[in-house]
Amino acid sequence: MHASELAEVVPTVTRRTTAxxxxxxxxxxxxxxxxxxxxxxxxxxxxxGTQVLKLFVPRYVREDASLAHVYDExxxxxxxxxxxxxxxxxxxxxxxxRIQSLxxxxxxxxxxxxxxxxxxxHSPLVVVRDRAGSYSGAITFSRAMAAIASGAxxxxxxxxxxxxxxxxxxxxxxx
Amino acid sequence: MTVQAxxxxxxxxxxxxxxxxxxxxxxAAALGGAAxxxxxxxxxxxxxxxxxxxxxxxxxxxxxxxxxxxxxxxxQTGVFEFLAIWAAKRARAKPYRVMVMLVLITAVAxxxxxxxxxxxxxxxxxxxxxxxxxxxxxxxxLAEVMSSNIGGAATLIGDPPNIIIxxxxxxxxxxxxxxxxxxxxxxxxxxxxxCRFLFRKSFVYHADRAERVMALQEREAITDPAxxxxxxxVLVLVLAGFVAHSALHVEPSIxxxxxxxxxxxxxxxxxxxxxxxxxxxxxxFFAGLFIMVGSLVNVGVxxxxxxxxxxxxxxxxxxxxxxxxxxxVILSGIVDNIPYVATMAPLVAGLVxxxxxxxxxxALWWALALGADLGxxxxxxxxxxxxxxxxxxxxxxHPISFWTFTKYGMVVTAVTVLLSxxxxxxxxxx
Numbered sequence: 001m002h003a004s005e006l007a008e009v010v011p012t013v014t015r016r017t018t019a020x021x022x023x024x025x026x027x028x029x030x031x032x033x034x035x036x037x038x039x040x041x042x043x044x045x046x047x048x049g050t051q052v053l054k055l056f057v058p059r060y061v062r063e064d065a066s067l068a069h070v071y072d073e074x075x076x077x078x079x080x081x082x083x084x085x086x087x088x089x090x091x092x093x094x095x096x097x098r099i100q101s102l103x104x105x106x107x108x109x110x111x112x113x114x115x116x117x118x119x120x121x122h123s124p125l126v127v128v129r130d131r132a133g134s135y136s137g138a139i140t141f142s143r144a145m146a147a148i149a150s151g152a153x154x155x156x157x158x159x160x161x162x163x164x165x166x167x168x169x170x171x172x173x174x175x
Numbered sequence: 176m177t178v179q180a181x182x183x184x185x186x187x188x189x190x191x192x193x194x195x196x197x198x199x200x201x202x203a204a205a206l207g208g209a210a211x212x213x214x215x216x217x218x219x220x221x222x223x224x225x226x227x228x229x230x231x232x233x234x235x236x237x238x239x240x241x242x243x244x245x246x247x248x249x250x251q252t253g254v255f256e257f258l259a260i261w262a263a264k265r266a267r268a269k270p271y272r273v274m275v276m277l278v279l280i281t282a283v284a285x286x287x288x289x290x291x292x293x294x295x296x297x298x299x300x301x302x303x304x305x306x307x308x309x310x311x312x313x314x315x316x317l318a319e320v321m322s323s324n325i326g327g328a329a330t331l332i333g334d335p336p337n338i339i340i341x342x343x344x345x346x347x348x349x350x351x352x353x354x355x356x357x358x359x360x361x362x363x364x365x366x367x368x369x370c371r372f373l374f375r376k377s378f379v380y381h382a383d384r385a386e387r388v389m390a391l392q393e394r395e396a397i398t399d400p401a402x403x404x405x406x407x408x409v410l411v412l413v414l415a416g417f418v419a420h421s422a423l424h425v426e427p428s429i430x431x432x433x434x435x436x437x438x439x440x441x442x443x444x445x446x447x448x449x450x451x452x453x454x455x456x457x458x459x460f461f462a463g464l465f466i467m468v469g470s471l472v473n474v475g476v477x478x479x480x481x482x483x484x485x486x487x488x489x490x491x492x493x494x495x496x497x498x499x500x501x502x503x504v505i506l507s508g509i510v511d512n513i514p515y516v517a518t519m520a521p522l523v524a525g526l527v528x529x530x531x532x533x534x535x536x537x538a539l540w541w542a543l544a545l546g547a548d549l550g551x552x553x554x555x556x557x558x559x560x561x562x563x564x565x566x567x568x569x570x571x572x573h574p575i576s577f578w579t580f581t582k583y584g585m586v587v588t589a590v591t592v593l594l595s596x597x598x599x600x601x602x603x604x605x
Contacts, residue, residue, distance in 0.1 A: 069395035
């Protein structure tokens with residue numbers, strides 16, 4: 001399966017998008033990350049969802065995890081409300097958050113190439129762009145995993161047949 | 176003076192300038208300096224690695240390593256977070272009372288552990304409490320780091336300069352407690368009152384914000400009570416070991432390493448957890464420094480300086496103590512007090528030896544310790560703990576400038592040192 005077949009339209013955000021709006025985009029579309037676009041709507045970066053969570057968890061809590069336990073529900077709600085005052089730009093300004101240069105694949109790239117980019121860039125989203133740089137959608141982590149699972153399912157009957165025609169048996173005998 | 180001695184001084188001075196100006200990482204400067212000392216023949220493998228006087232002081236390195244491992248386990252228990260929030264709630268979340276509680280916790284913890292680790296543990300929970308109080312955390316962080324430098328002065332293990340002094344002077348844990356403890360308690364009492372005036376604009380009380388602090392659940396910070404009790408038990412044993420080390424004829428470094436080993440065994444933590452707080456860079460920095468200073472001893476530079484100092488001092492040890500106290504304050508404010516004390520220790524050892532072991536001569540060690548420890552408060556680069564707190568504050572969006580720190584630090588240093596001077600005079604020279 002090629003990247004062009006797996007690509008789907010994924011909503012983007014900009015640096016000025018508030019953290020609360022970004023959270024709503026992720027939740028509504030069940031995304032595992034954010035695609036940040038410039039003012040012209042062209043994707044410039046991908047931010048994994050776990051990095052977006054850093055806008056919610058104060059840095060001192062990230063540095064001292066036991067402090068996470070001392071908040072009550074009201075305290076947690078206050079942290080949620082504070083997301084309105086933060087923007088996606090804060091992710092770019094933070095020295096501890098790794099914003100990957102845009103992970104992208106070509107429309108004709110295979111599933112292996114897509115998975116390799118995701119692994120290499122630690123990114124749950126990859127953008128599909130042609131050689132001219134035109135953006136035609138993005139491949140989500142769940143879409144890639146679904147393609148991998150269906151690829152494995154397609155292979156299984158073949159494996160069974162292979163066993164019956166003797167090829168698997170020969171391999172087993174060698175082993 | 177031989178060519179080798181001149182070269183050794185040049186290498187030492189260059190490395191010192193690089194450490195002070197932070198043009199390159201201090202570890203690189205210290206290791207580079209040590210390497211050059213080996214290249215010019217100012218020291219060799221035997222002198223650098225197997226001689227306490229002219230090389231690496233392994234007692235210091237392993238004492239630090241042991242304590243870092245102990246802290247690495249202790250911090251997993253959440254006890255510091257519990258204590259700080261509990262104290263803030265006991266203070267009814269009234270800002271000045273909260274600051275006093277945090278200052279006292281930091282000072283006591285700094286005396287029992289070391290000040291860098293203490294501020295590392297206390298600063299995050301302070302940021303949380305201040306966020307809940309809706310107040311600027313900078314005054315609280317400044318108050319804590321300065322109390323950490325004051326409190327750490329009380330014990331052998333409280334401040335790295337003290338560890339170096341204890342090893343070079345063969346002073347025990349109890350020597351520090353008896354000689355430094357009383358003045359540190361007095362200084363802390365004065366400091367607590369000073370905080371009321373120094374940071375007076377930070378003490379605005381809002382009942383609704385106080386409620387947000389009172390809602391914090393400090394018990395939840397302790398996720399593994401069994402580990403907490405085991406850790407506290409071992410810590411008590413270690414502190415008892417320090418108190419009894421001279422009677423038992425066991426070096427403090429052995430006590431710390433035994434404690435660390437026992438704690439690792441009973442904690443069941445993985446090496447990644449208990450070694451996470453070991454500051455390998457600091458340990459390597461110490462090793463490099465010891466080789467550099469040892470090289471100066473080896474080529475006779477320290478001996479000549481010591482003779483000159485002895486001639487200059489004569490029998491007037493109070494004048495020497497005064498010069499050492501105030502000189503150390505100034506120099507510790509300019510460079511980190513660790514390299515300063517590592518350099519001065521052999522010189523002071525010479526002066527103390529020339530006094531024939533008299534109390535007045537021996538008190539020079541306390542003048543050095545007080546000057547270096549308290550001088551660490553003078554500027555942002557005076558002590559490692561200051562640098563650590565400034566880093567935490569900046570990362571959390573509350574940068575503290577060099578001059579903001581120095582403005583408060585100078586006042587605190589001036590008052591504490593001016594109180595220490597009559598203490599030295601009354602106790603050792605009257």
